[in-house]
Amino acid sequence: MFVKVNRDEIIEGLQKSAGIIPAKTGAAFLRSIWMEAEGASLKIMSTDSSLEFCGEYPAQVMTPGRVGVQGRAFCDLVRNLPKGELSIKADPEGKNVLIEQGRRKYKLPANEPEWFQAFAPFPEGETVFWSGDFLHEVIEKIGFCISEEDSMEAIACLYLKPEQDSSGKRVEVCGLNGHQFAMFTFVNDDIFGLLPREGALIQRKYLSELKKWLGADEIELALGEKRMFLRTGDRRETFSLPLSFYQYPNYQGFLSKLKDPEASRLTVNRAELIDTLERILIFNTESNRCTYFLFSPGEVVLYSQGQDVGTAQEPLAATYQGDLQRIAFPTKNLMEILSHYSSEEVTLTLTGTEAPCGVSGDKDQNYSVIIMPMMIQEETYYAEENA
Numbered sequence: 001m002f003v004k005v006n007r008d009e010i011i012e013g014l015q016k017s018a019g020i021i022p023a024k025t026g027a028a029f030l031r032s033i034w035m036e037a038e039g040a041s042l043k044i045m046s047t048d049s050s051l052e053f054c055g056e057y058p059a060q061v062m063t064p065g066r067v068g069v070q071g072r073a074f075c076d077l078v079r080n081l082p083k084g085e086l087s088i089k090a091d092p093e094g095k096n097v098l099i100e101q102g103r104r105k106y107k108l109p110a111n112e113p114e115w116f117q118a119f120a121p122f123p124e125g126e127t128v129f130w131s132g133d134f135l136h137e138v139i140e141k142i143g144f145c146i147s148e149e150d151s152m153e154a155i156a157c158l159y160l161k162p163e164q165d166s167s168g169k170r171v172e173v174c175g176l177n178g179h180q181f182a183m184f185t186f187v188n189d190d191i192f193g194l195l196p197r198e199g200a201l202i203q204r205k206y207l208s209e210l211k212k213w214l215g216a217d218e219i220e221l222a223l224g225e226k227r228m229f230l231r232t233g234d235r236r237e238t239f240s241l242p243l244s245f246y247q248y249p250n251y252q253g254f255l256s257k258l259k260d261p262e263a264s265r266l267t268v269n270r271a272e273l274i275d276t277l278e279r280i281l282i283f284n285t286e287s288n289r290c291t292y293f294l295f296s297p298g299e300v301v302l303y304s305q306g307q308d309v310g311t312a313q314e315p316l317a318a319t320y321q322g323d324l325q326r327i328a329f330p331t332k333n334l335m336e337i338l339s340h341y342s343s344e345e346v347t348l349t350l351t352g353t354e355a356p357c358g359v360s361g362d363k364d365q366n367y368s369v370i371i372m373p374m375m376i377q378e379e380t381y382y383a384e385e386n387a
Contacts, residue, residue: 001065013055264322
């Protein structure tokens with residue numbers, strides 16, 4: 001293989017390719033970046049045995065062929081080179097890859113050609129186009145609620161489910177980790193039609209690299225029997241990941257609890273609540289990670305105490321309707337949830353001191369998060385005589 005290519009044409013693809021390969025662990029062939037010169041282009045490919053990346057970039061192909069190198073070393077080298085043309089070629093014995101730029105010359109050992117494994121081809125049947133920006137936003141809103149434990153199977157996955165009822169067709173995107181649940185819904189007939197009836201599951205551990213790959217432009221999406229494929233609109237880059245096939249829990253039960261007319265409801269300014277929680281957090285400890293809410297019609301008092309750090313108590317203007325007198329939430333979790341909303345005011349729908357609490361906002365109509373309260377220890381919540 002012998003190819004001449006502009007450094008700036010390939011550097012972004014190299015960085016995406018290097019991003020998915022293991023840094024030090026795993027088999028040596030998984031730490032490879034493969035380059036294949038053919039026609040008038042250079043393909044750059046890598047895999048960690050689950051994720052697959054393939055980018056195709058314009059090049060002057062002197063001799064077609066394929067060669068593999070240690071991926072991160074090659075990427076680091078090219079990233080640190082200045083703009084300009086690069087010459088990349090394998091030596092006659094196929095033992096080394098020679099990289100030249102002007103008078104700069106470098107040599108990296110070539111990988112065994114037998115290490116190369118064919119990549120899954122992009123299905124050219126039914127595909128749909130989707131906004132990369134929008135998909136990135138969906139992952140941001142849902143990803144933090146997905147379990148980080150791979151052993152948790154389905155709830156370690158992002159779930160995309162086509163749903164149809166009297167209100168029409170929609171796609172529900174869900175994340176669950178046992179104590180939090182997030183759902184974002186949107187209407188897109190093409191995505192609805194592409195998804196299988198039982199939905200599609202993507203493991204959380206793949207989402208960070210998917211977000212890195214996504215750009216603001218439109219992407220082309222396809223589903224194979226076992227993989228999801230994404231391709232840039234210009235068809236230069238393809239990213240694919242494996243689908244999982246677990247049974248996702250039925251989440252309609254706890255969603256229906258939020259519709260209970262007997263549920264209590266607290267409406268409060270979102271920014272003011274976040275500011276208050278940040279101060280309350282100072283008084284949390286490893287053994288007491290909660291903020292306690294004490295309700296009255298015109299305000300809510302937020303309270304926390306730590307055995308060694310003292311106590312904090314702040315009143316906050318709010319609208320409250322209901323019978324609950326107090327409830328406790330993990331402070332950091334509630335702050336993270338609120339950070340994903342854009343509404344000026346949020347409403348907490350409280351179904352019980354140890355039952356699901358839903359968070360909603362008027363500018364976040366298609367988005368809702370459920371958080372489970374924490375059990376209240378009688379000696380830790382605020383009482384009037386402590387004021």
